[in-house]
Amino acid sequence: MNKRILSTLDFDKVKQMMAQYLVTAQGIDEINQLVPVSDSQVIHAWMQETDDALKVQRLRGGIPIPKLENIRPHMKRIEIGADLNGVELAQVARVLSTTSELTRFINDLEDSEIEFFRLYEWKKELITIPALNQRLKAAIDEDGRVTDEASPDLRIIRQNIRRSEQTIREQLDSIVRGKNAKYLSDAIVTMRNERYVIPVKQEYRSIFGGVVHDQSASGQTLFVEPKQIVESNNRLRQHQIAERNEVARILAELSAELVPYRQDILHNAYVIGKLDLMNAKARFGKEIKGIVPTISEENHVVFKQARHPLLDQEKAVPNDITIGKDYQAVVITGPNTGGKTITLKTLGLLQLMGQAGLPIPAEEESQMGIFEEIFADIGDEQSIEQSLSTFSSHMTTIVDVLGRVDEHSLVLFDELGAGTDPQEGAALAISILDALGAKSAYVMATTHYPELKVYGYNRANTINASMEFNVDTLSPTYRLLIGVPGRSNAFEISKRLGLDTQIIDEAKQIMDGESQDLNEMIADLENRRKMAETEYLEVRHYVEEAQHLHDELKEAYSFFFEERENQLAKARKKANEVVSEAEEQAEKIISDIRKMQLANGQAGVKEHQLIDVKTQLANLHQDEGHLKKNKVLKKAKEQKTLKTGDEVMVNTYGQRGTLLKKMGANQWQVQLGILKMQVDEADMTPLTPQKEPVQRVIHSVRSAESSHVPNQLDLRGKRYEEALAEVDQYLDAAILAGYPQVTIVHGKGTGALRQGITEYLKNHRSVASYSFAPANQGGNGATIVKFN
CATH class of the missing domain: 2.30.30.140 (SH3 type barrels.)
Incomplete structure (x- = not known):
């Protein structure tokens, strides 16, 4: 991709907007090197990473990456045998700890069975070094200071330093607050040359003895180390030197421990930079309300409700911009300040962003192409240094474009043919568009020339377009109208501003008939468009009503299904209660008969007793009269x-x-x-009888072999209620088809659908058994059901 187009279409400004969301030095390097590419596989991979980052942004608020400095110079230094200081080691330690935290974070996403395109692959690239990470965290704090835990010797040395300092302060405090305090300029303890001193008046220097380390600017105060603490200060100094030596030894030791892992640490920093860039793309996408477009290998560009990313997204007027499928050239005509140039730039910039793997400010289901080159001639590029006029400058650019363009190129021309005689300019513009069409290039051009309106109407693979203008308010609406050429609104505007109608009529007579007919044709097209738009809005209203009704019916069906199951469960429970009660009563009656037999001996049970027992059994029958x-x-x-x-x-x-x-x-x-x-x-x-007779066809008895019922039901992506309804219908059909077993594919996901299907199968009367599929057939993402 030529570098000039990145500047012309403000691609670098988009990168600057995104750079504010980066927190690592490696991430900043990544975005500095980011340019659009034409390799389809690379673009697909970048888009998948962007999609993953947007998903993490929605689910977890983004990938947790802290601010990290550039550690490449540090790794270079240890490679040549140099030692790192505490701050540099702390920066390396931060990379190692971030690696461990990111690994845990992504493992948690994986455990939650959240699907990603590329995130898990990047996680595999991270190399955790737990022992080294723990060693650095224990020895170096976040500010780069070597901690007391770095070594036992350092802990002892620092304890001695603290004790020495405490002793010296106590001795000096006794002087400052004692009888000799009157000889001091101020009752404080301070330090000079890393030794504790007190401020003594110049004339009393001999009273304290010791060593003078400094004096005030006026010379009236001397900073004296009293003789009674000289020895204590010497011991303190010895401890401080020992501390410095031990710290240097520890830093050298830690630097040496990094050497075997320097490549792994550098690679971790590289991967973290990639994840940081993904994070920035997601946060940038959220700001511009961006989406990840699909990629059309045929270069059918469809940007739905597209907006320029550098405009205020709340105020920008969205437009549908399409090119490539039904037409390869779009000619936009109309007056200035209507939004032609910004539309041109929006197409080019969104295409560049897509080919750089960035989210674009458009609606879902938008799609982008892949162009090997994008050329643009936009704005006034008059060159004073080269003594080129505006027209000459434009023509120089156009000549360069025509020499390099092919069928994989997108060309954007603003005010094509402007800057010269209108007739010659229009003729040149038509010839240039023909030359680009002969090379099958994709072209969007803006112009004022009316001749190009006819060109766009007559040429194959070419269509007219314009920016809508509201004559009532005398202002542009910034809406792109595909298929309608722009027309001059001079007469209408002049009339609304109060120009005499006689002058306007004379002007219309002066216009040649062809221009007049063209304007009338355009006016008719605009009227037809408005009628079609009105009808579309009306139809859309009915579609929304139908959708609302459909949703209500779906909800009602779900409620019915659930209520039916509840009622059946209640009925089964009630039936079981009735049966249990009847069994108990029957047992009691049988027991009574046995007692009668025993009581009457050989005489047997009397007839009236049997009649009475029969009556009791008959009374167990439930009356169904109320059902009739x-x-x-x-x-x-x-x-x-x-x-x-x-x-x-x-x-x-x-x-x-x-x-x-x-x-x-x-x-x-x-x-x-x-x-x-x-x-x-x-x-x-x-x-119900069929309304129309159908030709009778001889059918064989339905069997598993002749049935059109598949032996597998795929429920992935279905909503819970919809999926259960499908399972109910499918199992009935499979049983009628004579299948011994079927497979239900429900996916892994959150496990809610899998659990729901398991509960349903558990209560199905025709299901003999069910179990998860083997690992090579989907594992716990599918269930095999066997019938009775």
């Missing part, structure tokens, strides 16, 4: 009553048939195609 009075049940029973000529579905064979005559209490003779069969009523389902 139930109108709803009565109507349902009437509907289920079969009669000659009814159409039914024979469940065993899955075939539609007609009842011929009744053969017994529950048996019917049924016509199935050319066959007549005797079928039990329990095996039939009444059907």
Whole structure:
């Protein structure tokens, strides 16, 4: 990709916007090196990383990466045998600890079974070094100071330093607060040349003896180390020297421990930089309300509701920008300040962003192409140094473009042919567009020339477009209208501003007929567009109402399904209670009979006693009279009553048939195609008669081999209620088809759908057993169901 286009379309400004979200030096290096590419595989990988980062942003608020400095110079120094200081070791330690934290964070995402395209691959690139990480954390604090835990000797030395300092301060405090305090300039203890001293008036220097280390600017105060603490200060100094030597030894030791791992540490920093860039892309995408577009290998560009990323996203007017599928050239006409140039730049910049793996400010289902080169001639590039006029400058650029363009190029021209005689400029513009069309390049050009409106109408693979202008408010709306050429609104604007109508009429007469006809054609097209837009909005309203009704019905069905299961569960429970109660009463009656037999001996049970027992057993029967009075049940029973000529579905064979005559209490003779069969009523389902006769086809008895029911049901991506409803219907169909077993694919996900299906199968009367599929067939992402 040529570097000039990155500057022309402000791609570098987009990178600057994104750079503010980076927190690592390696991430800043990554974005500095980021440029659009034309390699399809690289773009796919970058887009997948962006998609992963946006998902982490939504689910966990982003990837946790702290501020990290550039450690490449540090690794270079230890490679040549130099020692790192405390601050440099702390920066290396921060990289190692960040590596461990990121590994734990991504492992947690993996344990939650959240799917990503590339994130888990980057996690595998991270190399944790726990022992070295712990050693550095224990020896160096975040500010680069060597801690007391770095070595036992250092701890002892620092304890001695603290004790010496305490002794010296106590001795000096006794002087400052004692009888000799009057000889001091101030009652304080301070330090000079790393030794504790007191401020003594110049004339009393001999009173304290010791060593003079400094004096004030006026010479009236001397900073004296009293003779009684000289020895203590000497001991303190010795401890401080020992501390310095021990710290230097520890830093050298830690630096040497880094040497074997320097490549691993550098690679970790590189991976963290990549993750930092992914994070920045996600945060930038959130700011611009961006999405990850799909990629069209045929270069069919469809940017839905696209916005320029450098504009205020709340105020920018979104537009649908398309090129490549139905037309390869778009000619945008219309007056200035209407938004033509910004539309041109939006197309080019969004394409550059996409080819750099960045999210674009557009709506979902947008798609981008892959161009090997993007060329643009936008703005006034008049060169004073080279004595080139505006026209000459434009033509120099165009000549360069025509020499390098091919079928994989996108060309953007602003005010094509401007800066010269209108007739010559229009002719040149048409010839240039023809030359680009001959090379199958993709072109979007803006112009004022009316001749190009006719060109866009007549040329194949070319379409007119314009920016909408509101004549009532005398202002542009910044909306792109594809298929409608722009027209001059001079007459309407002049009329609204109060220009005499006679002057306007004379001006219309002066215009040649062709221009007048063209303007009338454009006006007619605009009217038709507005009518179509009105009809679209009306249809859209009905579609939304239908969608709302569909959602309500879906919710009602889900409620019905759940309520049905609840009622069945209650009915089963009640039936079990009734049966249990009847069993208890029957047992009691049988026990009573046995007692009577024992009591009466050989005489047996008397007749009136047997009658009484029979009456008790008959009383166990539940009265169903109230059900006969139930109108709803009565109507349902009437509907289920079969009669000659009814159409039914024979469940065993899955075939539609007609009842011929009744053969017994529950048996019917049924016509199935050319066959007549005797079928039990329990095996039939009444059907409504077909409205139109259909040609009868001889069907064989339905079997697993001839059935169109698949032996696998895929529920991935389905909502919970919808999936359970599908399972219910599918199992019935599979049982009728005679399958011994089927597979239900539900995926792993959060496990909610898998649990729901397991609970359903547990209560299904026809399911003999169920278990997860083998590892090579989906593991716990699929369930194998076997039937009775």
